[in-house]
Amino acid sequence: MTLLAAPAFQAPNLAYGRLSPLLIIFGVALVGVVVEAFAPRELRYQIQSLLALAGLVVAFISDVLVASSSPFSSSAGTGAFGGIEAQGAIAVDGPAMFVWGILLVMTLVSVLLVAERRLEGGLTAFAGQASALPGTEAEREASARGIEHTEVFPLVMFAVGGMMLFASANDFLTMFVGLEVFSLPLYLLCGLARRRRLISQEAAMKYFLLGAFSSAIFVYGIAMVYGFAGSFTFADVDNAISSRVGADGLLLLGMGLMGVGLLFKVSAAPFHSWTPDVYQGAPTAITAFMSACTKLAAFAALLRVFYVALGGARWDWQPVVWIVAIITMAVGSVIAITQTDIKRLLAYSTIAHTGFLLTAFAGAYQGTIVLTNQVSSLQAVLFYLVAYGFSSIGAFAVVTMVRDSSGEATHLSRWAGLGKESPVVAGAMALFLLSFAGIPLTSGFTSKWAVFTAAWEGGAWPLVIVAVVMSLVAAFFYIRIIVLMFFSDPVGEGPTVVLPSMLTSAVVTVGAAVTILLGVVPQPVLELARHAGEFVR
Amino acid sequence: MSYSYAPLLFFAAIGAAFAVFSVVGAGALAGPKRYNRAKLEAYECGIQPTPQARGGGRIPIKYYLTAMLFIIFDIESVFLYPFAVAFDKMGLFALVEMVLFIITVFVAYAYVWRRGGLEWD
Numbered sequence: 001m002t003l004l005a006a007p008a009f010q011a012p013n014l015a016y017g018r019l020s021p022l023l024i025i026f027g028v029a030l031v032g033v034v035v036e037a038f039a040p041r042e043l044r045y046q047i048q049s050l051l052a053l054a055g056l057v058v059a060f061i062s063d064v065l066v067a068s069s070s071p072f073s074s075s076a077g078t079g080a081f082g083g084i085e086a087q088g089a090i091a092v093d094g095p096a097m098f099v100w101g102i103l104l105v106m107t108l109v110s111v112l113l114v115a116e117r118r119l120e121g122g123l124t125a126f127a128g129q130a131s132a133l134p135g136t137e138a139e140r141e142a143s144a145r146g147i148e149h150t151e152v153f154p155l156v157m158f159a160v161g162g163m164m165l166f167a168s169a170n171d172f173l174t175m176f177v178g179l180e181v182f183s184l185p186l187y188l189l190c191g192l193a194r195r196r197r198l199i200s201q202e203a204a205m206k207y208f209l210l211g212a213f214s215s216a217i218f219v220y221g222i223a224m225v226y227g228f229a230g231s232f233t234f235a236d237v238d239n240a241i242s243s244r245v246g247a248d249g250l251l252l253l254g255m256g257l258m259g260v261g262l263l264f265k266v267s268a269a270p271f272h273s274w275t276p277d278v279y280q281g282a283p284t285a286i287t288a289f290m291s292a293c294t295k296l297a298a299f300a301a302l303l304r305v306f307y308v309a310l311g312g313a314r315w316d317w318q319p320v321v322w323i324v325a326i327i328t329m330a331v332g333s334v335i336a337i338t339q340t341d342i343k344r345l346l347a348y349s350t351i352a353h354t355g356f357l358l359t360a361f362a363g364a365y366q367g368t369i370v371l372t373n374q375v376s377s378l379q380a381v382l383f384y385l386v387a388y389g390f391s392s393i394g395a396f397a398v399v400t401m402v403r404d405s406s407g408e409a410t411h412l413s414r415w416a417g418l419g420k421e422s423p424v425v426a427g428a429m430a431l432f433l434l435s436f437a438g439i440p441l442t443s444g445f446t447s448k449w450a451v452f453t454a455a456w457e458g459g460a461w462p463l464v465i466v467a468v469v470m471s472l473v474a475a476f477f478y479i480r481i482i483v484l485m486f487f488s489d490p491v492g493e494g495p496t497v498v499l500p501s502m503l504t505s506a507v508v509t510v511g512a513a514v515t516i517l518l519g520v521v522p523q524p525v526l527e528l529a530r531h532a533g534e535f536v537r
Numbered sequence: 538m539s540y541s542y543a544p545l546l547f548f549a550a551i552g553a554a555f556a557v558f559s560v561v562g563a564g565a566l567a568g569p570k571r572y573n574r575a576k577l578e579a580y581e582c583g584i585q586p587t588p589q590a591r592g593g594g595r596i597p598i599k600y601y602l603t604a605m606l607f608i609i610f611d612i613e614s615v616f617l618y619p620f621a622v623a624f625d626k627m628g629l630f631a632l633v634e635m636v637l638f639i640i641t642v643f644v645a646y647a648y649v650w651r652r653g654g655l656e657w658d
Binding site (some may be wrong): 009010032033034036037038131 | 582598600623626627628630631641645648650651652
């Protein structure tokens with residue numbers, strides 16, 4: 001029998017210590033499911049929220065420990081440090097550890113929003129019984145009994161674990177597993193809103209169908225690239241490209257299909273159409289989580305695939321990325337002008353930001369030496385995502401606080417005169433919007449400066465010019481909301497700002513603090529991103 | 538391209554033409570045409586479909602749980618068989634890994650059991 005004649009088995013060499021941030025997160029998620037099964041209903045919320053927060057903190061500490069004990073890579077001279085673990089499946093290198101750390105911090109902030117209970121009168125913003133049909137007796141009974149779905153905490157933990165795996169995967173199969181592990185919980189979480197359940201379920205359905213298609217397209221691309229290179233590992237694909245062994249057609253097809261899958265996740269046009277619907281329908285805490293964390297993980301993976309595995313075919317993919325970047329910036333900035341819903345508007349704003357990030361990606365500028373003051377494309381993108389993520393979480397946190405009797409008042413007309421009703425909340429929102437617009441002394445300015453510099457150095461100066469023009473267009477609708485909040489009179493009864501608990505207040509405070517700090521003193525984080533270096537190959 | 542493939546292509550073309558003719562041409566030319574309303578309905582083993590159940594013919598969500606549990610244990614056994622066959626070659630490491638895997642699967646099972654997923658009504 002051939003099975004018995006198989007070569008001797010060798011146990012894979014797994015560096016558990018260096019993979020510990022991932023293992024802790026997945027472990028905590030599993031424990032969360034056990035808690036959900038055995039803990040009494042009254043205690044679940046407390047146990048789950050504390051467990052999630054503790055897990056994130058411990059994982060963050062272990063990430064810092066792993067990063068501080070990482071040796072410089074053997075491929076010296078590139079400024080890369082860390083190494084490839086788990087038999088070549090996971091790259092625990094500088095960018096990966098940086099992304100892990102930022103993902104964990106941003107998830108921590110998002111979990112505070114998820115745990116908020118005061119805004120809905122003592123319950124979380126998630127459906128009490130998701131299986132009950134909207135508008136039925138079962139739903140009313142569930143909400144009358146104060147039932148909560150505390151499964152959201154383990155789901156968020158699974159999602160962030162998948163994102164970490166996705167951002168650090170060093171072969172295509174691991175990357176696909178990571179993609180699915182973070183996508184499936186997100187599809188669920190999108191459909192769990194307590195208010196406006198139909199639109200929430202519609203968002204989940206749309207996200208699931210389109211996401212399933214994009215995953216399938218991504219896998220098809222992987223198959224093509226495997227046909228070209230005969231391997232899933234990024235290093236082998238890179239070797240195959242530089243030695244020109246395979247059939248070019250397979251490579252181009254695979255590259256295009258994988259590009260579609262990844263650009264879908266970062267919501268670049270023309271693969272952006274899910275973004276406004278999903279961002280609008282999903283519970284706002286989950287929208288905040290997605291806009292910050294999914295984007296960071298997906299960009300990290302996009303850059304890793306295209307720089308490490310497909311870097312040799314740069315002349316083939318670069319022109320396409322140029323076009324996608326221009327379309328994305330234009331679609332995001334122009335269509336946002338016509339939006340009347342604050343969540344849809346922020347969704348189009350996130351599309352425009354994806355376009356700005358793609359300019360640096362298209363520039364593909366690799367800093368010559370780490371010691372110089374320049375940032376490479378990768379470092380600029382990472383810095384931008386840190387700055388954008390915190391502003392975005394803060395902005396969505398403000399959205400959860402502006403309410404009327406039917407829940408969140410997301411229509412823009414309801415925001416008129418908010419500055420008179422609550423100057424602090426409107427001021428925080430204005431700060432986040434100014435940051436999105438890229439006004440100096442906010443993080444939006446320094447991060448835009450970083451990506452545009454990297455794109456310019458990489459020779460993508462026409463893109464930078466388009467990006468600056470589009471920033472001006474985008475500034476128009478951000479400023480329009482500020483004018484609406486401060487210089488318009490409220491229509492009818494006007495909006496009310498519900499006083500949240502410590503949790504949401506903390507989120508807005510952290511968001512605003514990071515937005516100002518990164519605008520005034522960006523050096524420490526920029527230095528950290530630069531220190532993270534380049535991908536290990 | 539070698540000429541040795543030419544007969545293959547020839548046969549493929551004849552086969553395709555025959556299939557297309559049987560479906561499109563022959564039936565229209567030679568077949569009897571008797572109207573019956575059941576023929577235009579969705580296929581239901583020859584009987585006429587009954588009016589749909591309350592809720593627009595939806596399937597109770599309980600079937601979904603059963604299907605998911607089936608998949609969980611199906612996948613588990615897919616991994617258990619090769620593990621059992623090659624166990625003596627792989628030693629302690631594989632045993633620990635398999636125990637971890639089974640624990641993970643049973644976490645999902647425990648969740649379904651405790652939340653009442655196994656009770657039909």
